[in-house]
Amino acid sequence: MEVADLENPTSRSSSQKSSRRSGSRRSQKSAGQQSSPTVFPEKKGKSKSSRQKHLVFDNKDSKKAKNNEQKNDVVDEKSNFSGYEIYSGKLFFDKKNRITGDQISANGKADISDVRLTSKALIWGSSLLSLEDVISVSYSSGVQHFIVHAYPSKKYLFGKTHRVRKDLRFIAPTVEEAISWVTCFAEQNIYVNMLPLPPTSSTEQDLDGPLSGALFDHPPIKCRTPPRILVILNPRSGHGRSCKVFHDKAEPIFKVPSDTLIMQASTYCSALAGFHMEVVKTTHAGHAKSLASTFDFSAFPDGIVCVGGDGIVNEVFNGLLSRSDRAEAVSIPVGIIPAGSDNSLVWTVLGVKDPISASLLIVKEEKISTSPLRLFS
Ligand SMILES: Nc1ncnc2c1ncn2[C@@H]1O[C@H](COP(=O)(O)OP(=O)(O)OP(=O)(O)O)[C@@H](O)[C@H]1O
Known part of the structure; x- marks a missing residue:
């Protein structure tokens, strides 16, 4: 298990105990936050259809729950973990960072899970990653995937723990959903690395067209000022x-x-x-x-x-x-x-x-x- 296992609550970081970030989403936006570079959303029309060719997410099952008004309590008896839900939906967890681009093969379908971001953790399957252990999220404008960088604790000999770097790559069904996930992380005061757009194949570039023009329908992702x-x-x-x-x-x-x-x-x-x-x-x-x-x-x-x-x-x-x-x-x-x-x-x-x-x-x-x-x- 790469991160804390809900079946094994003792493997979680003790730093989960307190979180400054509990509270309403509005209250979490600190005054000092500044805009990071604007995230260019996917171009509508042609570009959308071109990207849909990669998708194997079952849209019927996909449950997108953005709880601005109503915050669902997430209480897991086994882990004694609680927090309110910020966002949820289906994500493909690219365990081995082997998937090229945003394309998910038919074999990868099994790794698509319901993922929840709560005020305290990212939860998928039987895995739980405390937000206290998350350093940042990396994202490139206009792609479906993002990487969560974290240092969760790992048990080794004699019950001792040490922290190990994990770069967890998730792929969303659409670019819009990827942006929503990244925005929600940023709103939890987690730093977002806005990376240069990855190079695309010439075919994809032709279908999508240049990332310019009518690509400003998404608000910029806000994150804290780099200290x-x-x-x-x-x-x-x-x-x-x-x-x-x-x-x-x-x-x-x-x-x-x-x-x-x-x-x-x-x-x-x-x-x-x-x-x-x-x-x-x-x-x-x-x-x-x-x-x-x-x-x-x-x-x-x-x-x-x-x-x-x-x-x-x-x-x-x-x-x-x-x-x-x-x-x-x-x-x-x-x-x-x-x-x-x-x-x-x-x-x-x-x-x-x-x-x-x-x-x-x-x-x-x-x-x-x-x-x-x-x-x-
Ligand atoms: N470049 C240096 N060369 C020699 N002494 C230095 C230098 N830089 C700092 N010092 C002095 O070294 C002293 C001890 O440093 P420090 O406490 O950081 O290390 P330490 O002795 O290994 O750790 P600890 O105090 O935990 O035992 C400091 O009080 C400082 O005045």
Whole structure:
């Protein structure tokens, strides 16, 4: 099972317990949200019929339920999971990312399931993916598929868990439905990577025509503004292993190198969680303090992330508190990615030990917005 199994509720992430996102859809649209590039809907007429040739969804069974007014409670006794339904419908889960384009073969019919997006999870078959574990959704304008990027917990030896990256690709019956799914994810404050349109075959291009003209009938998908943060990394932390910890485990959550996100067998440049980060590696003791005491807030309005052990965090807080604009400094969000030899501070304050869980908290903007004064009071 790739994600939490409803039959086995203990495999779910403990982070499901609380969700800032419960509430009405309207309330979830934060004031800071901005429009991402407009999603160009499928061209009507010719293009629709051309795409319908791929579809094997049974439209009679397909149940599309967008519950703006009436929110259905989803309560699963086995998993003790609850949330209200945001959207539901039939989706093809492309388990092995093997389907080219949006075409689903007859063999793939068995993998078409009823999928529900609730205020807390994405649920299909016996699988449940907590939205707390979802980093982002990637989508290309005008295609039927989208990818949900997540780091669900997985059990390994002796009941211990660790987080594993999953890129779950779903194909909707129509482009319009794909857009609706992506829009609903965005409304749950999940970042949407708007990717370049994948290359189409010459035949398909001829049938569809260029994606221009009367393609603006869909409103733009709204998602949060990509945060800009300063990362202060102590390369000596954790006996010199902090750089590896950051680049291997944490950085891919915030952004991915251009050649690692693959959609439709084509390579796209994309940021996973859409963060703009400047990474500064400290060169000496006291460097983190001087950076925190002098950096320009306007360049990094969304905060600082410390990568290292307790010492580097201590320096950053001391640097912030030593500033002349202290009132503003104490409100700057500070995140911590544990990479030191002893990470007792991050464990005590945030309740996490591993760099992936700590990064998820930063992406979810839950702990990064805690001011240093409040942290230590
Ligand atoms: N480039 C550097 N070279 C030498 N020392 C540094 C450098 N950058 C920071 N330091 C100092 O190293 C000290 C220890 O760093 P840090 O706490 O991050 O790592 P650690 O000792 O591995 O972790 P922990 O404190 O959890 O045991 C910090 O107090 C800081 O002053």
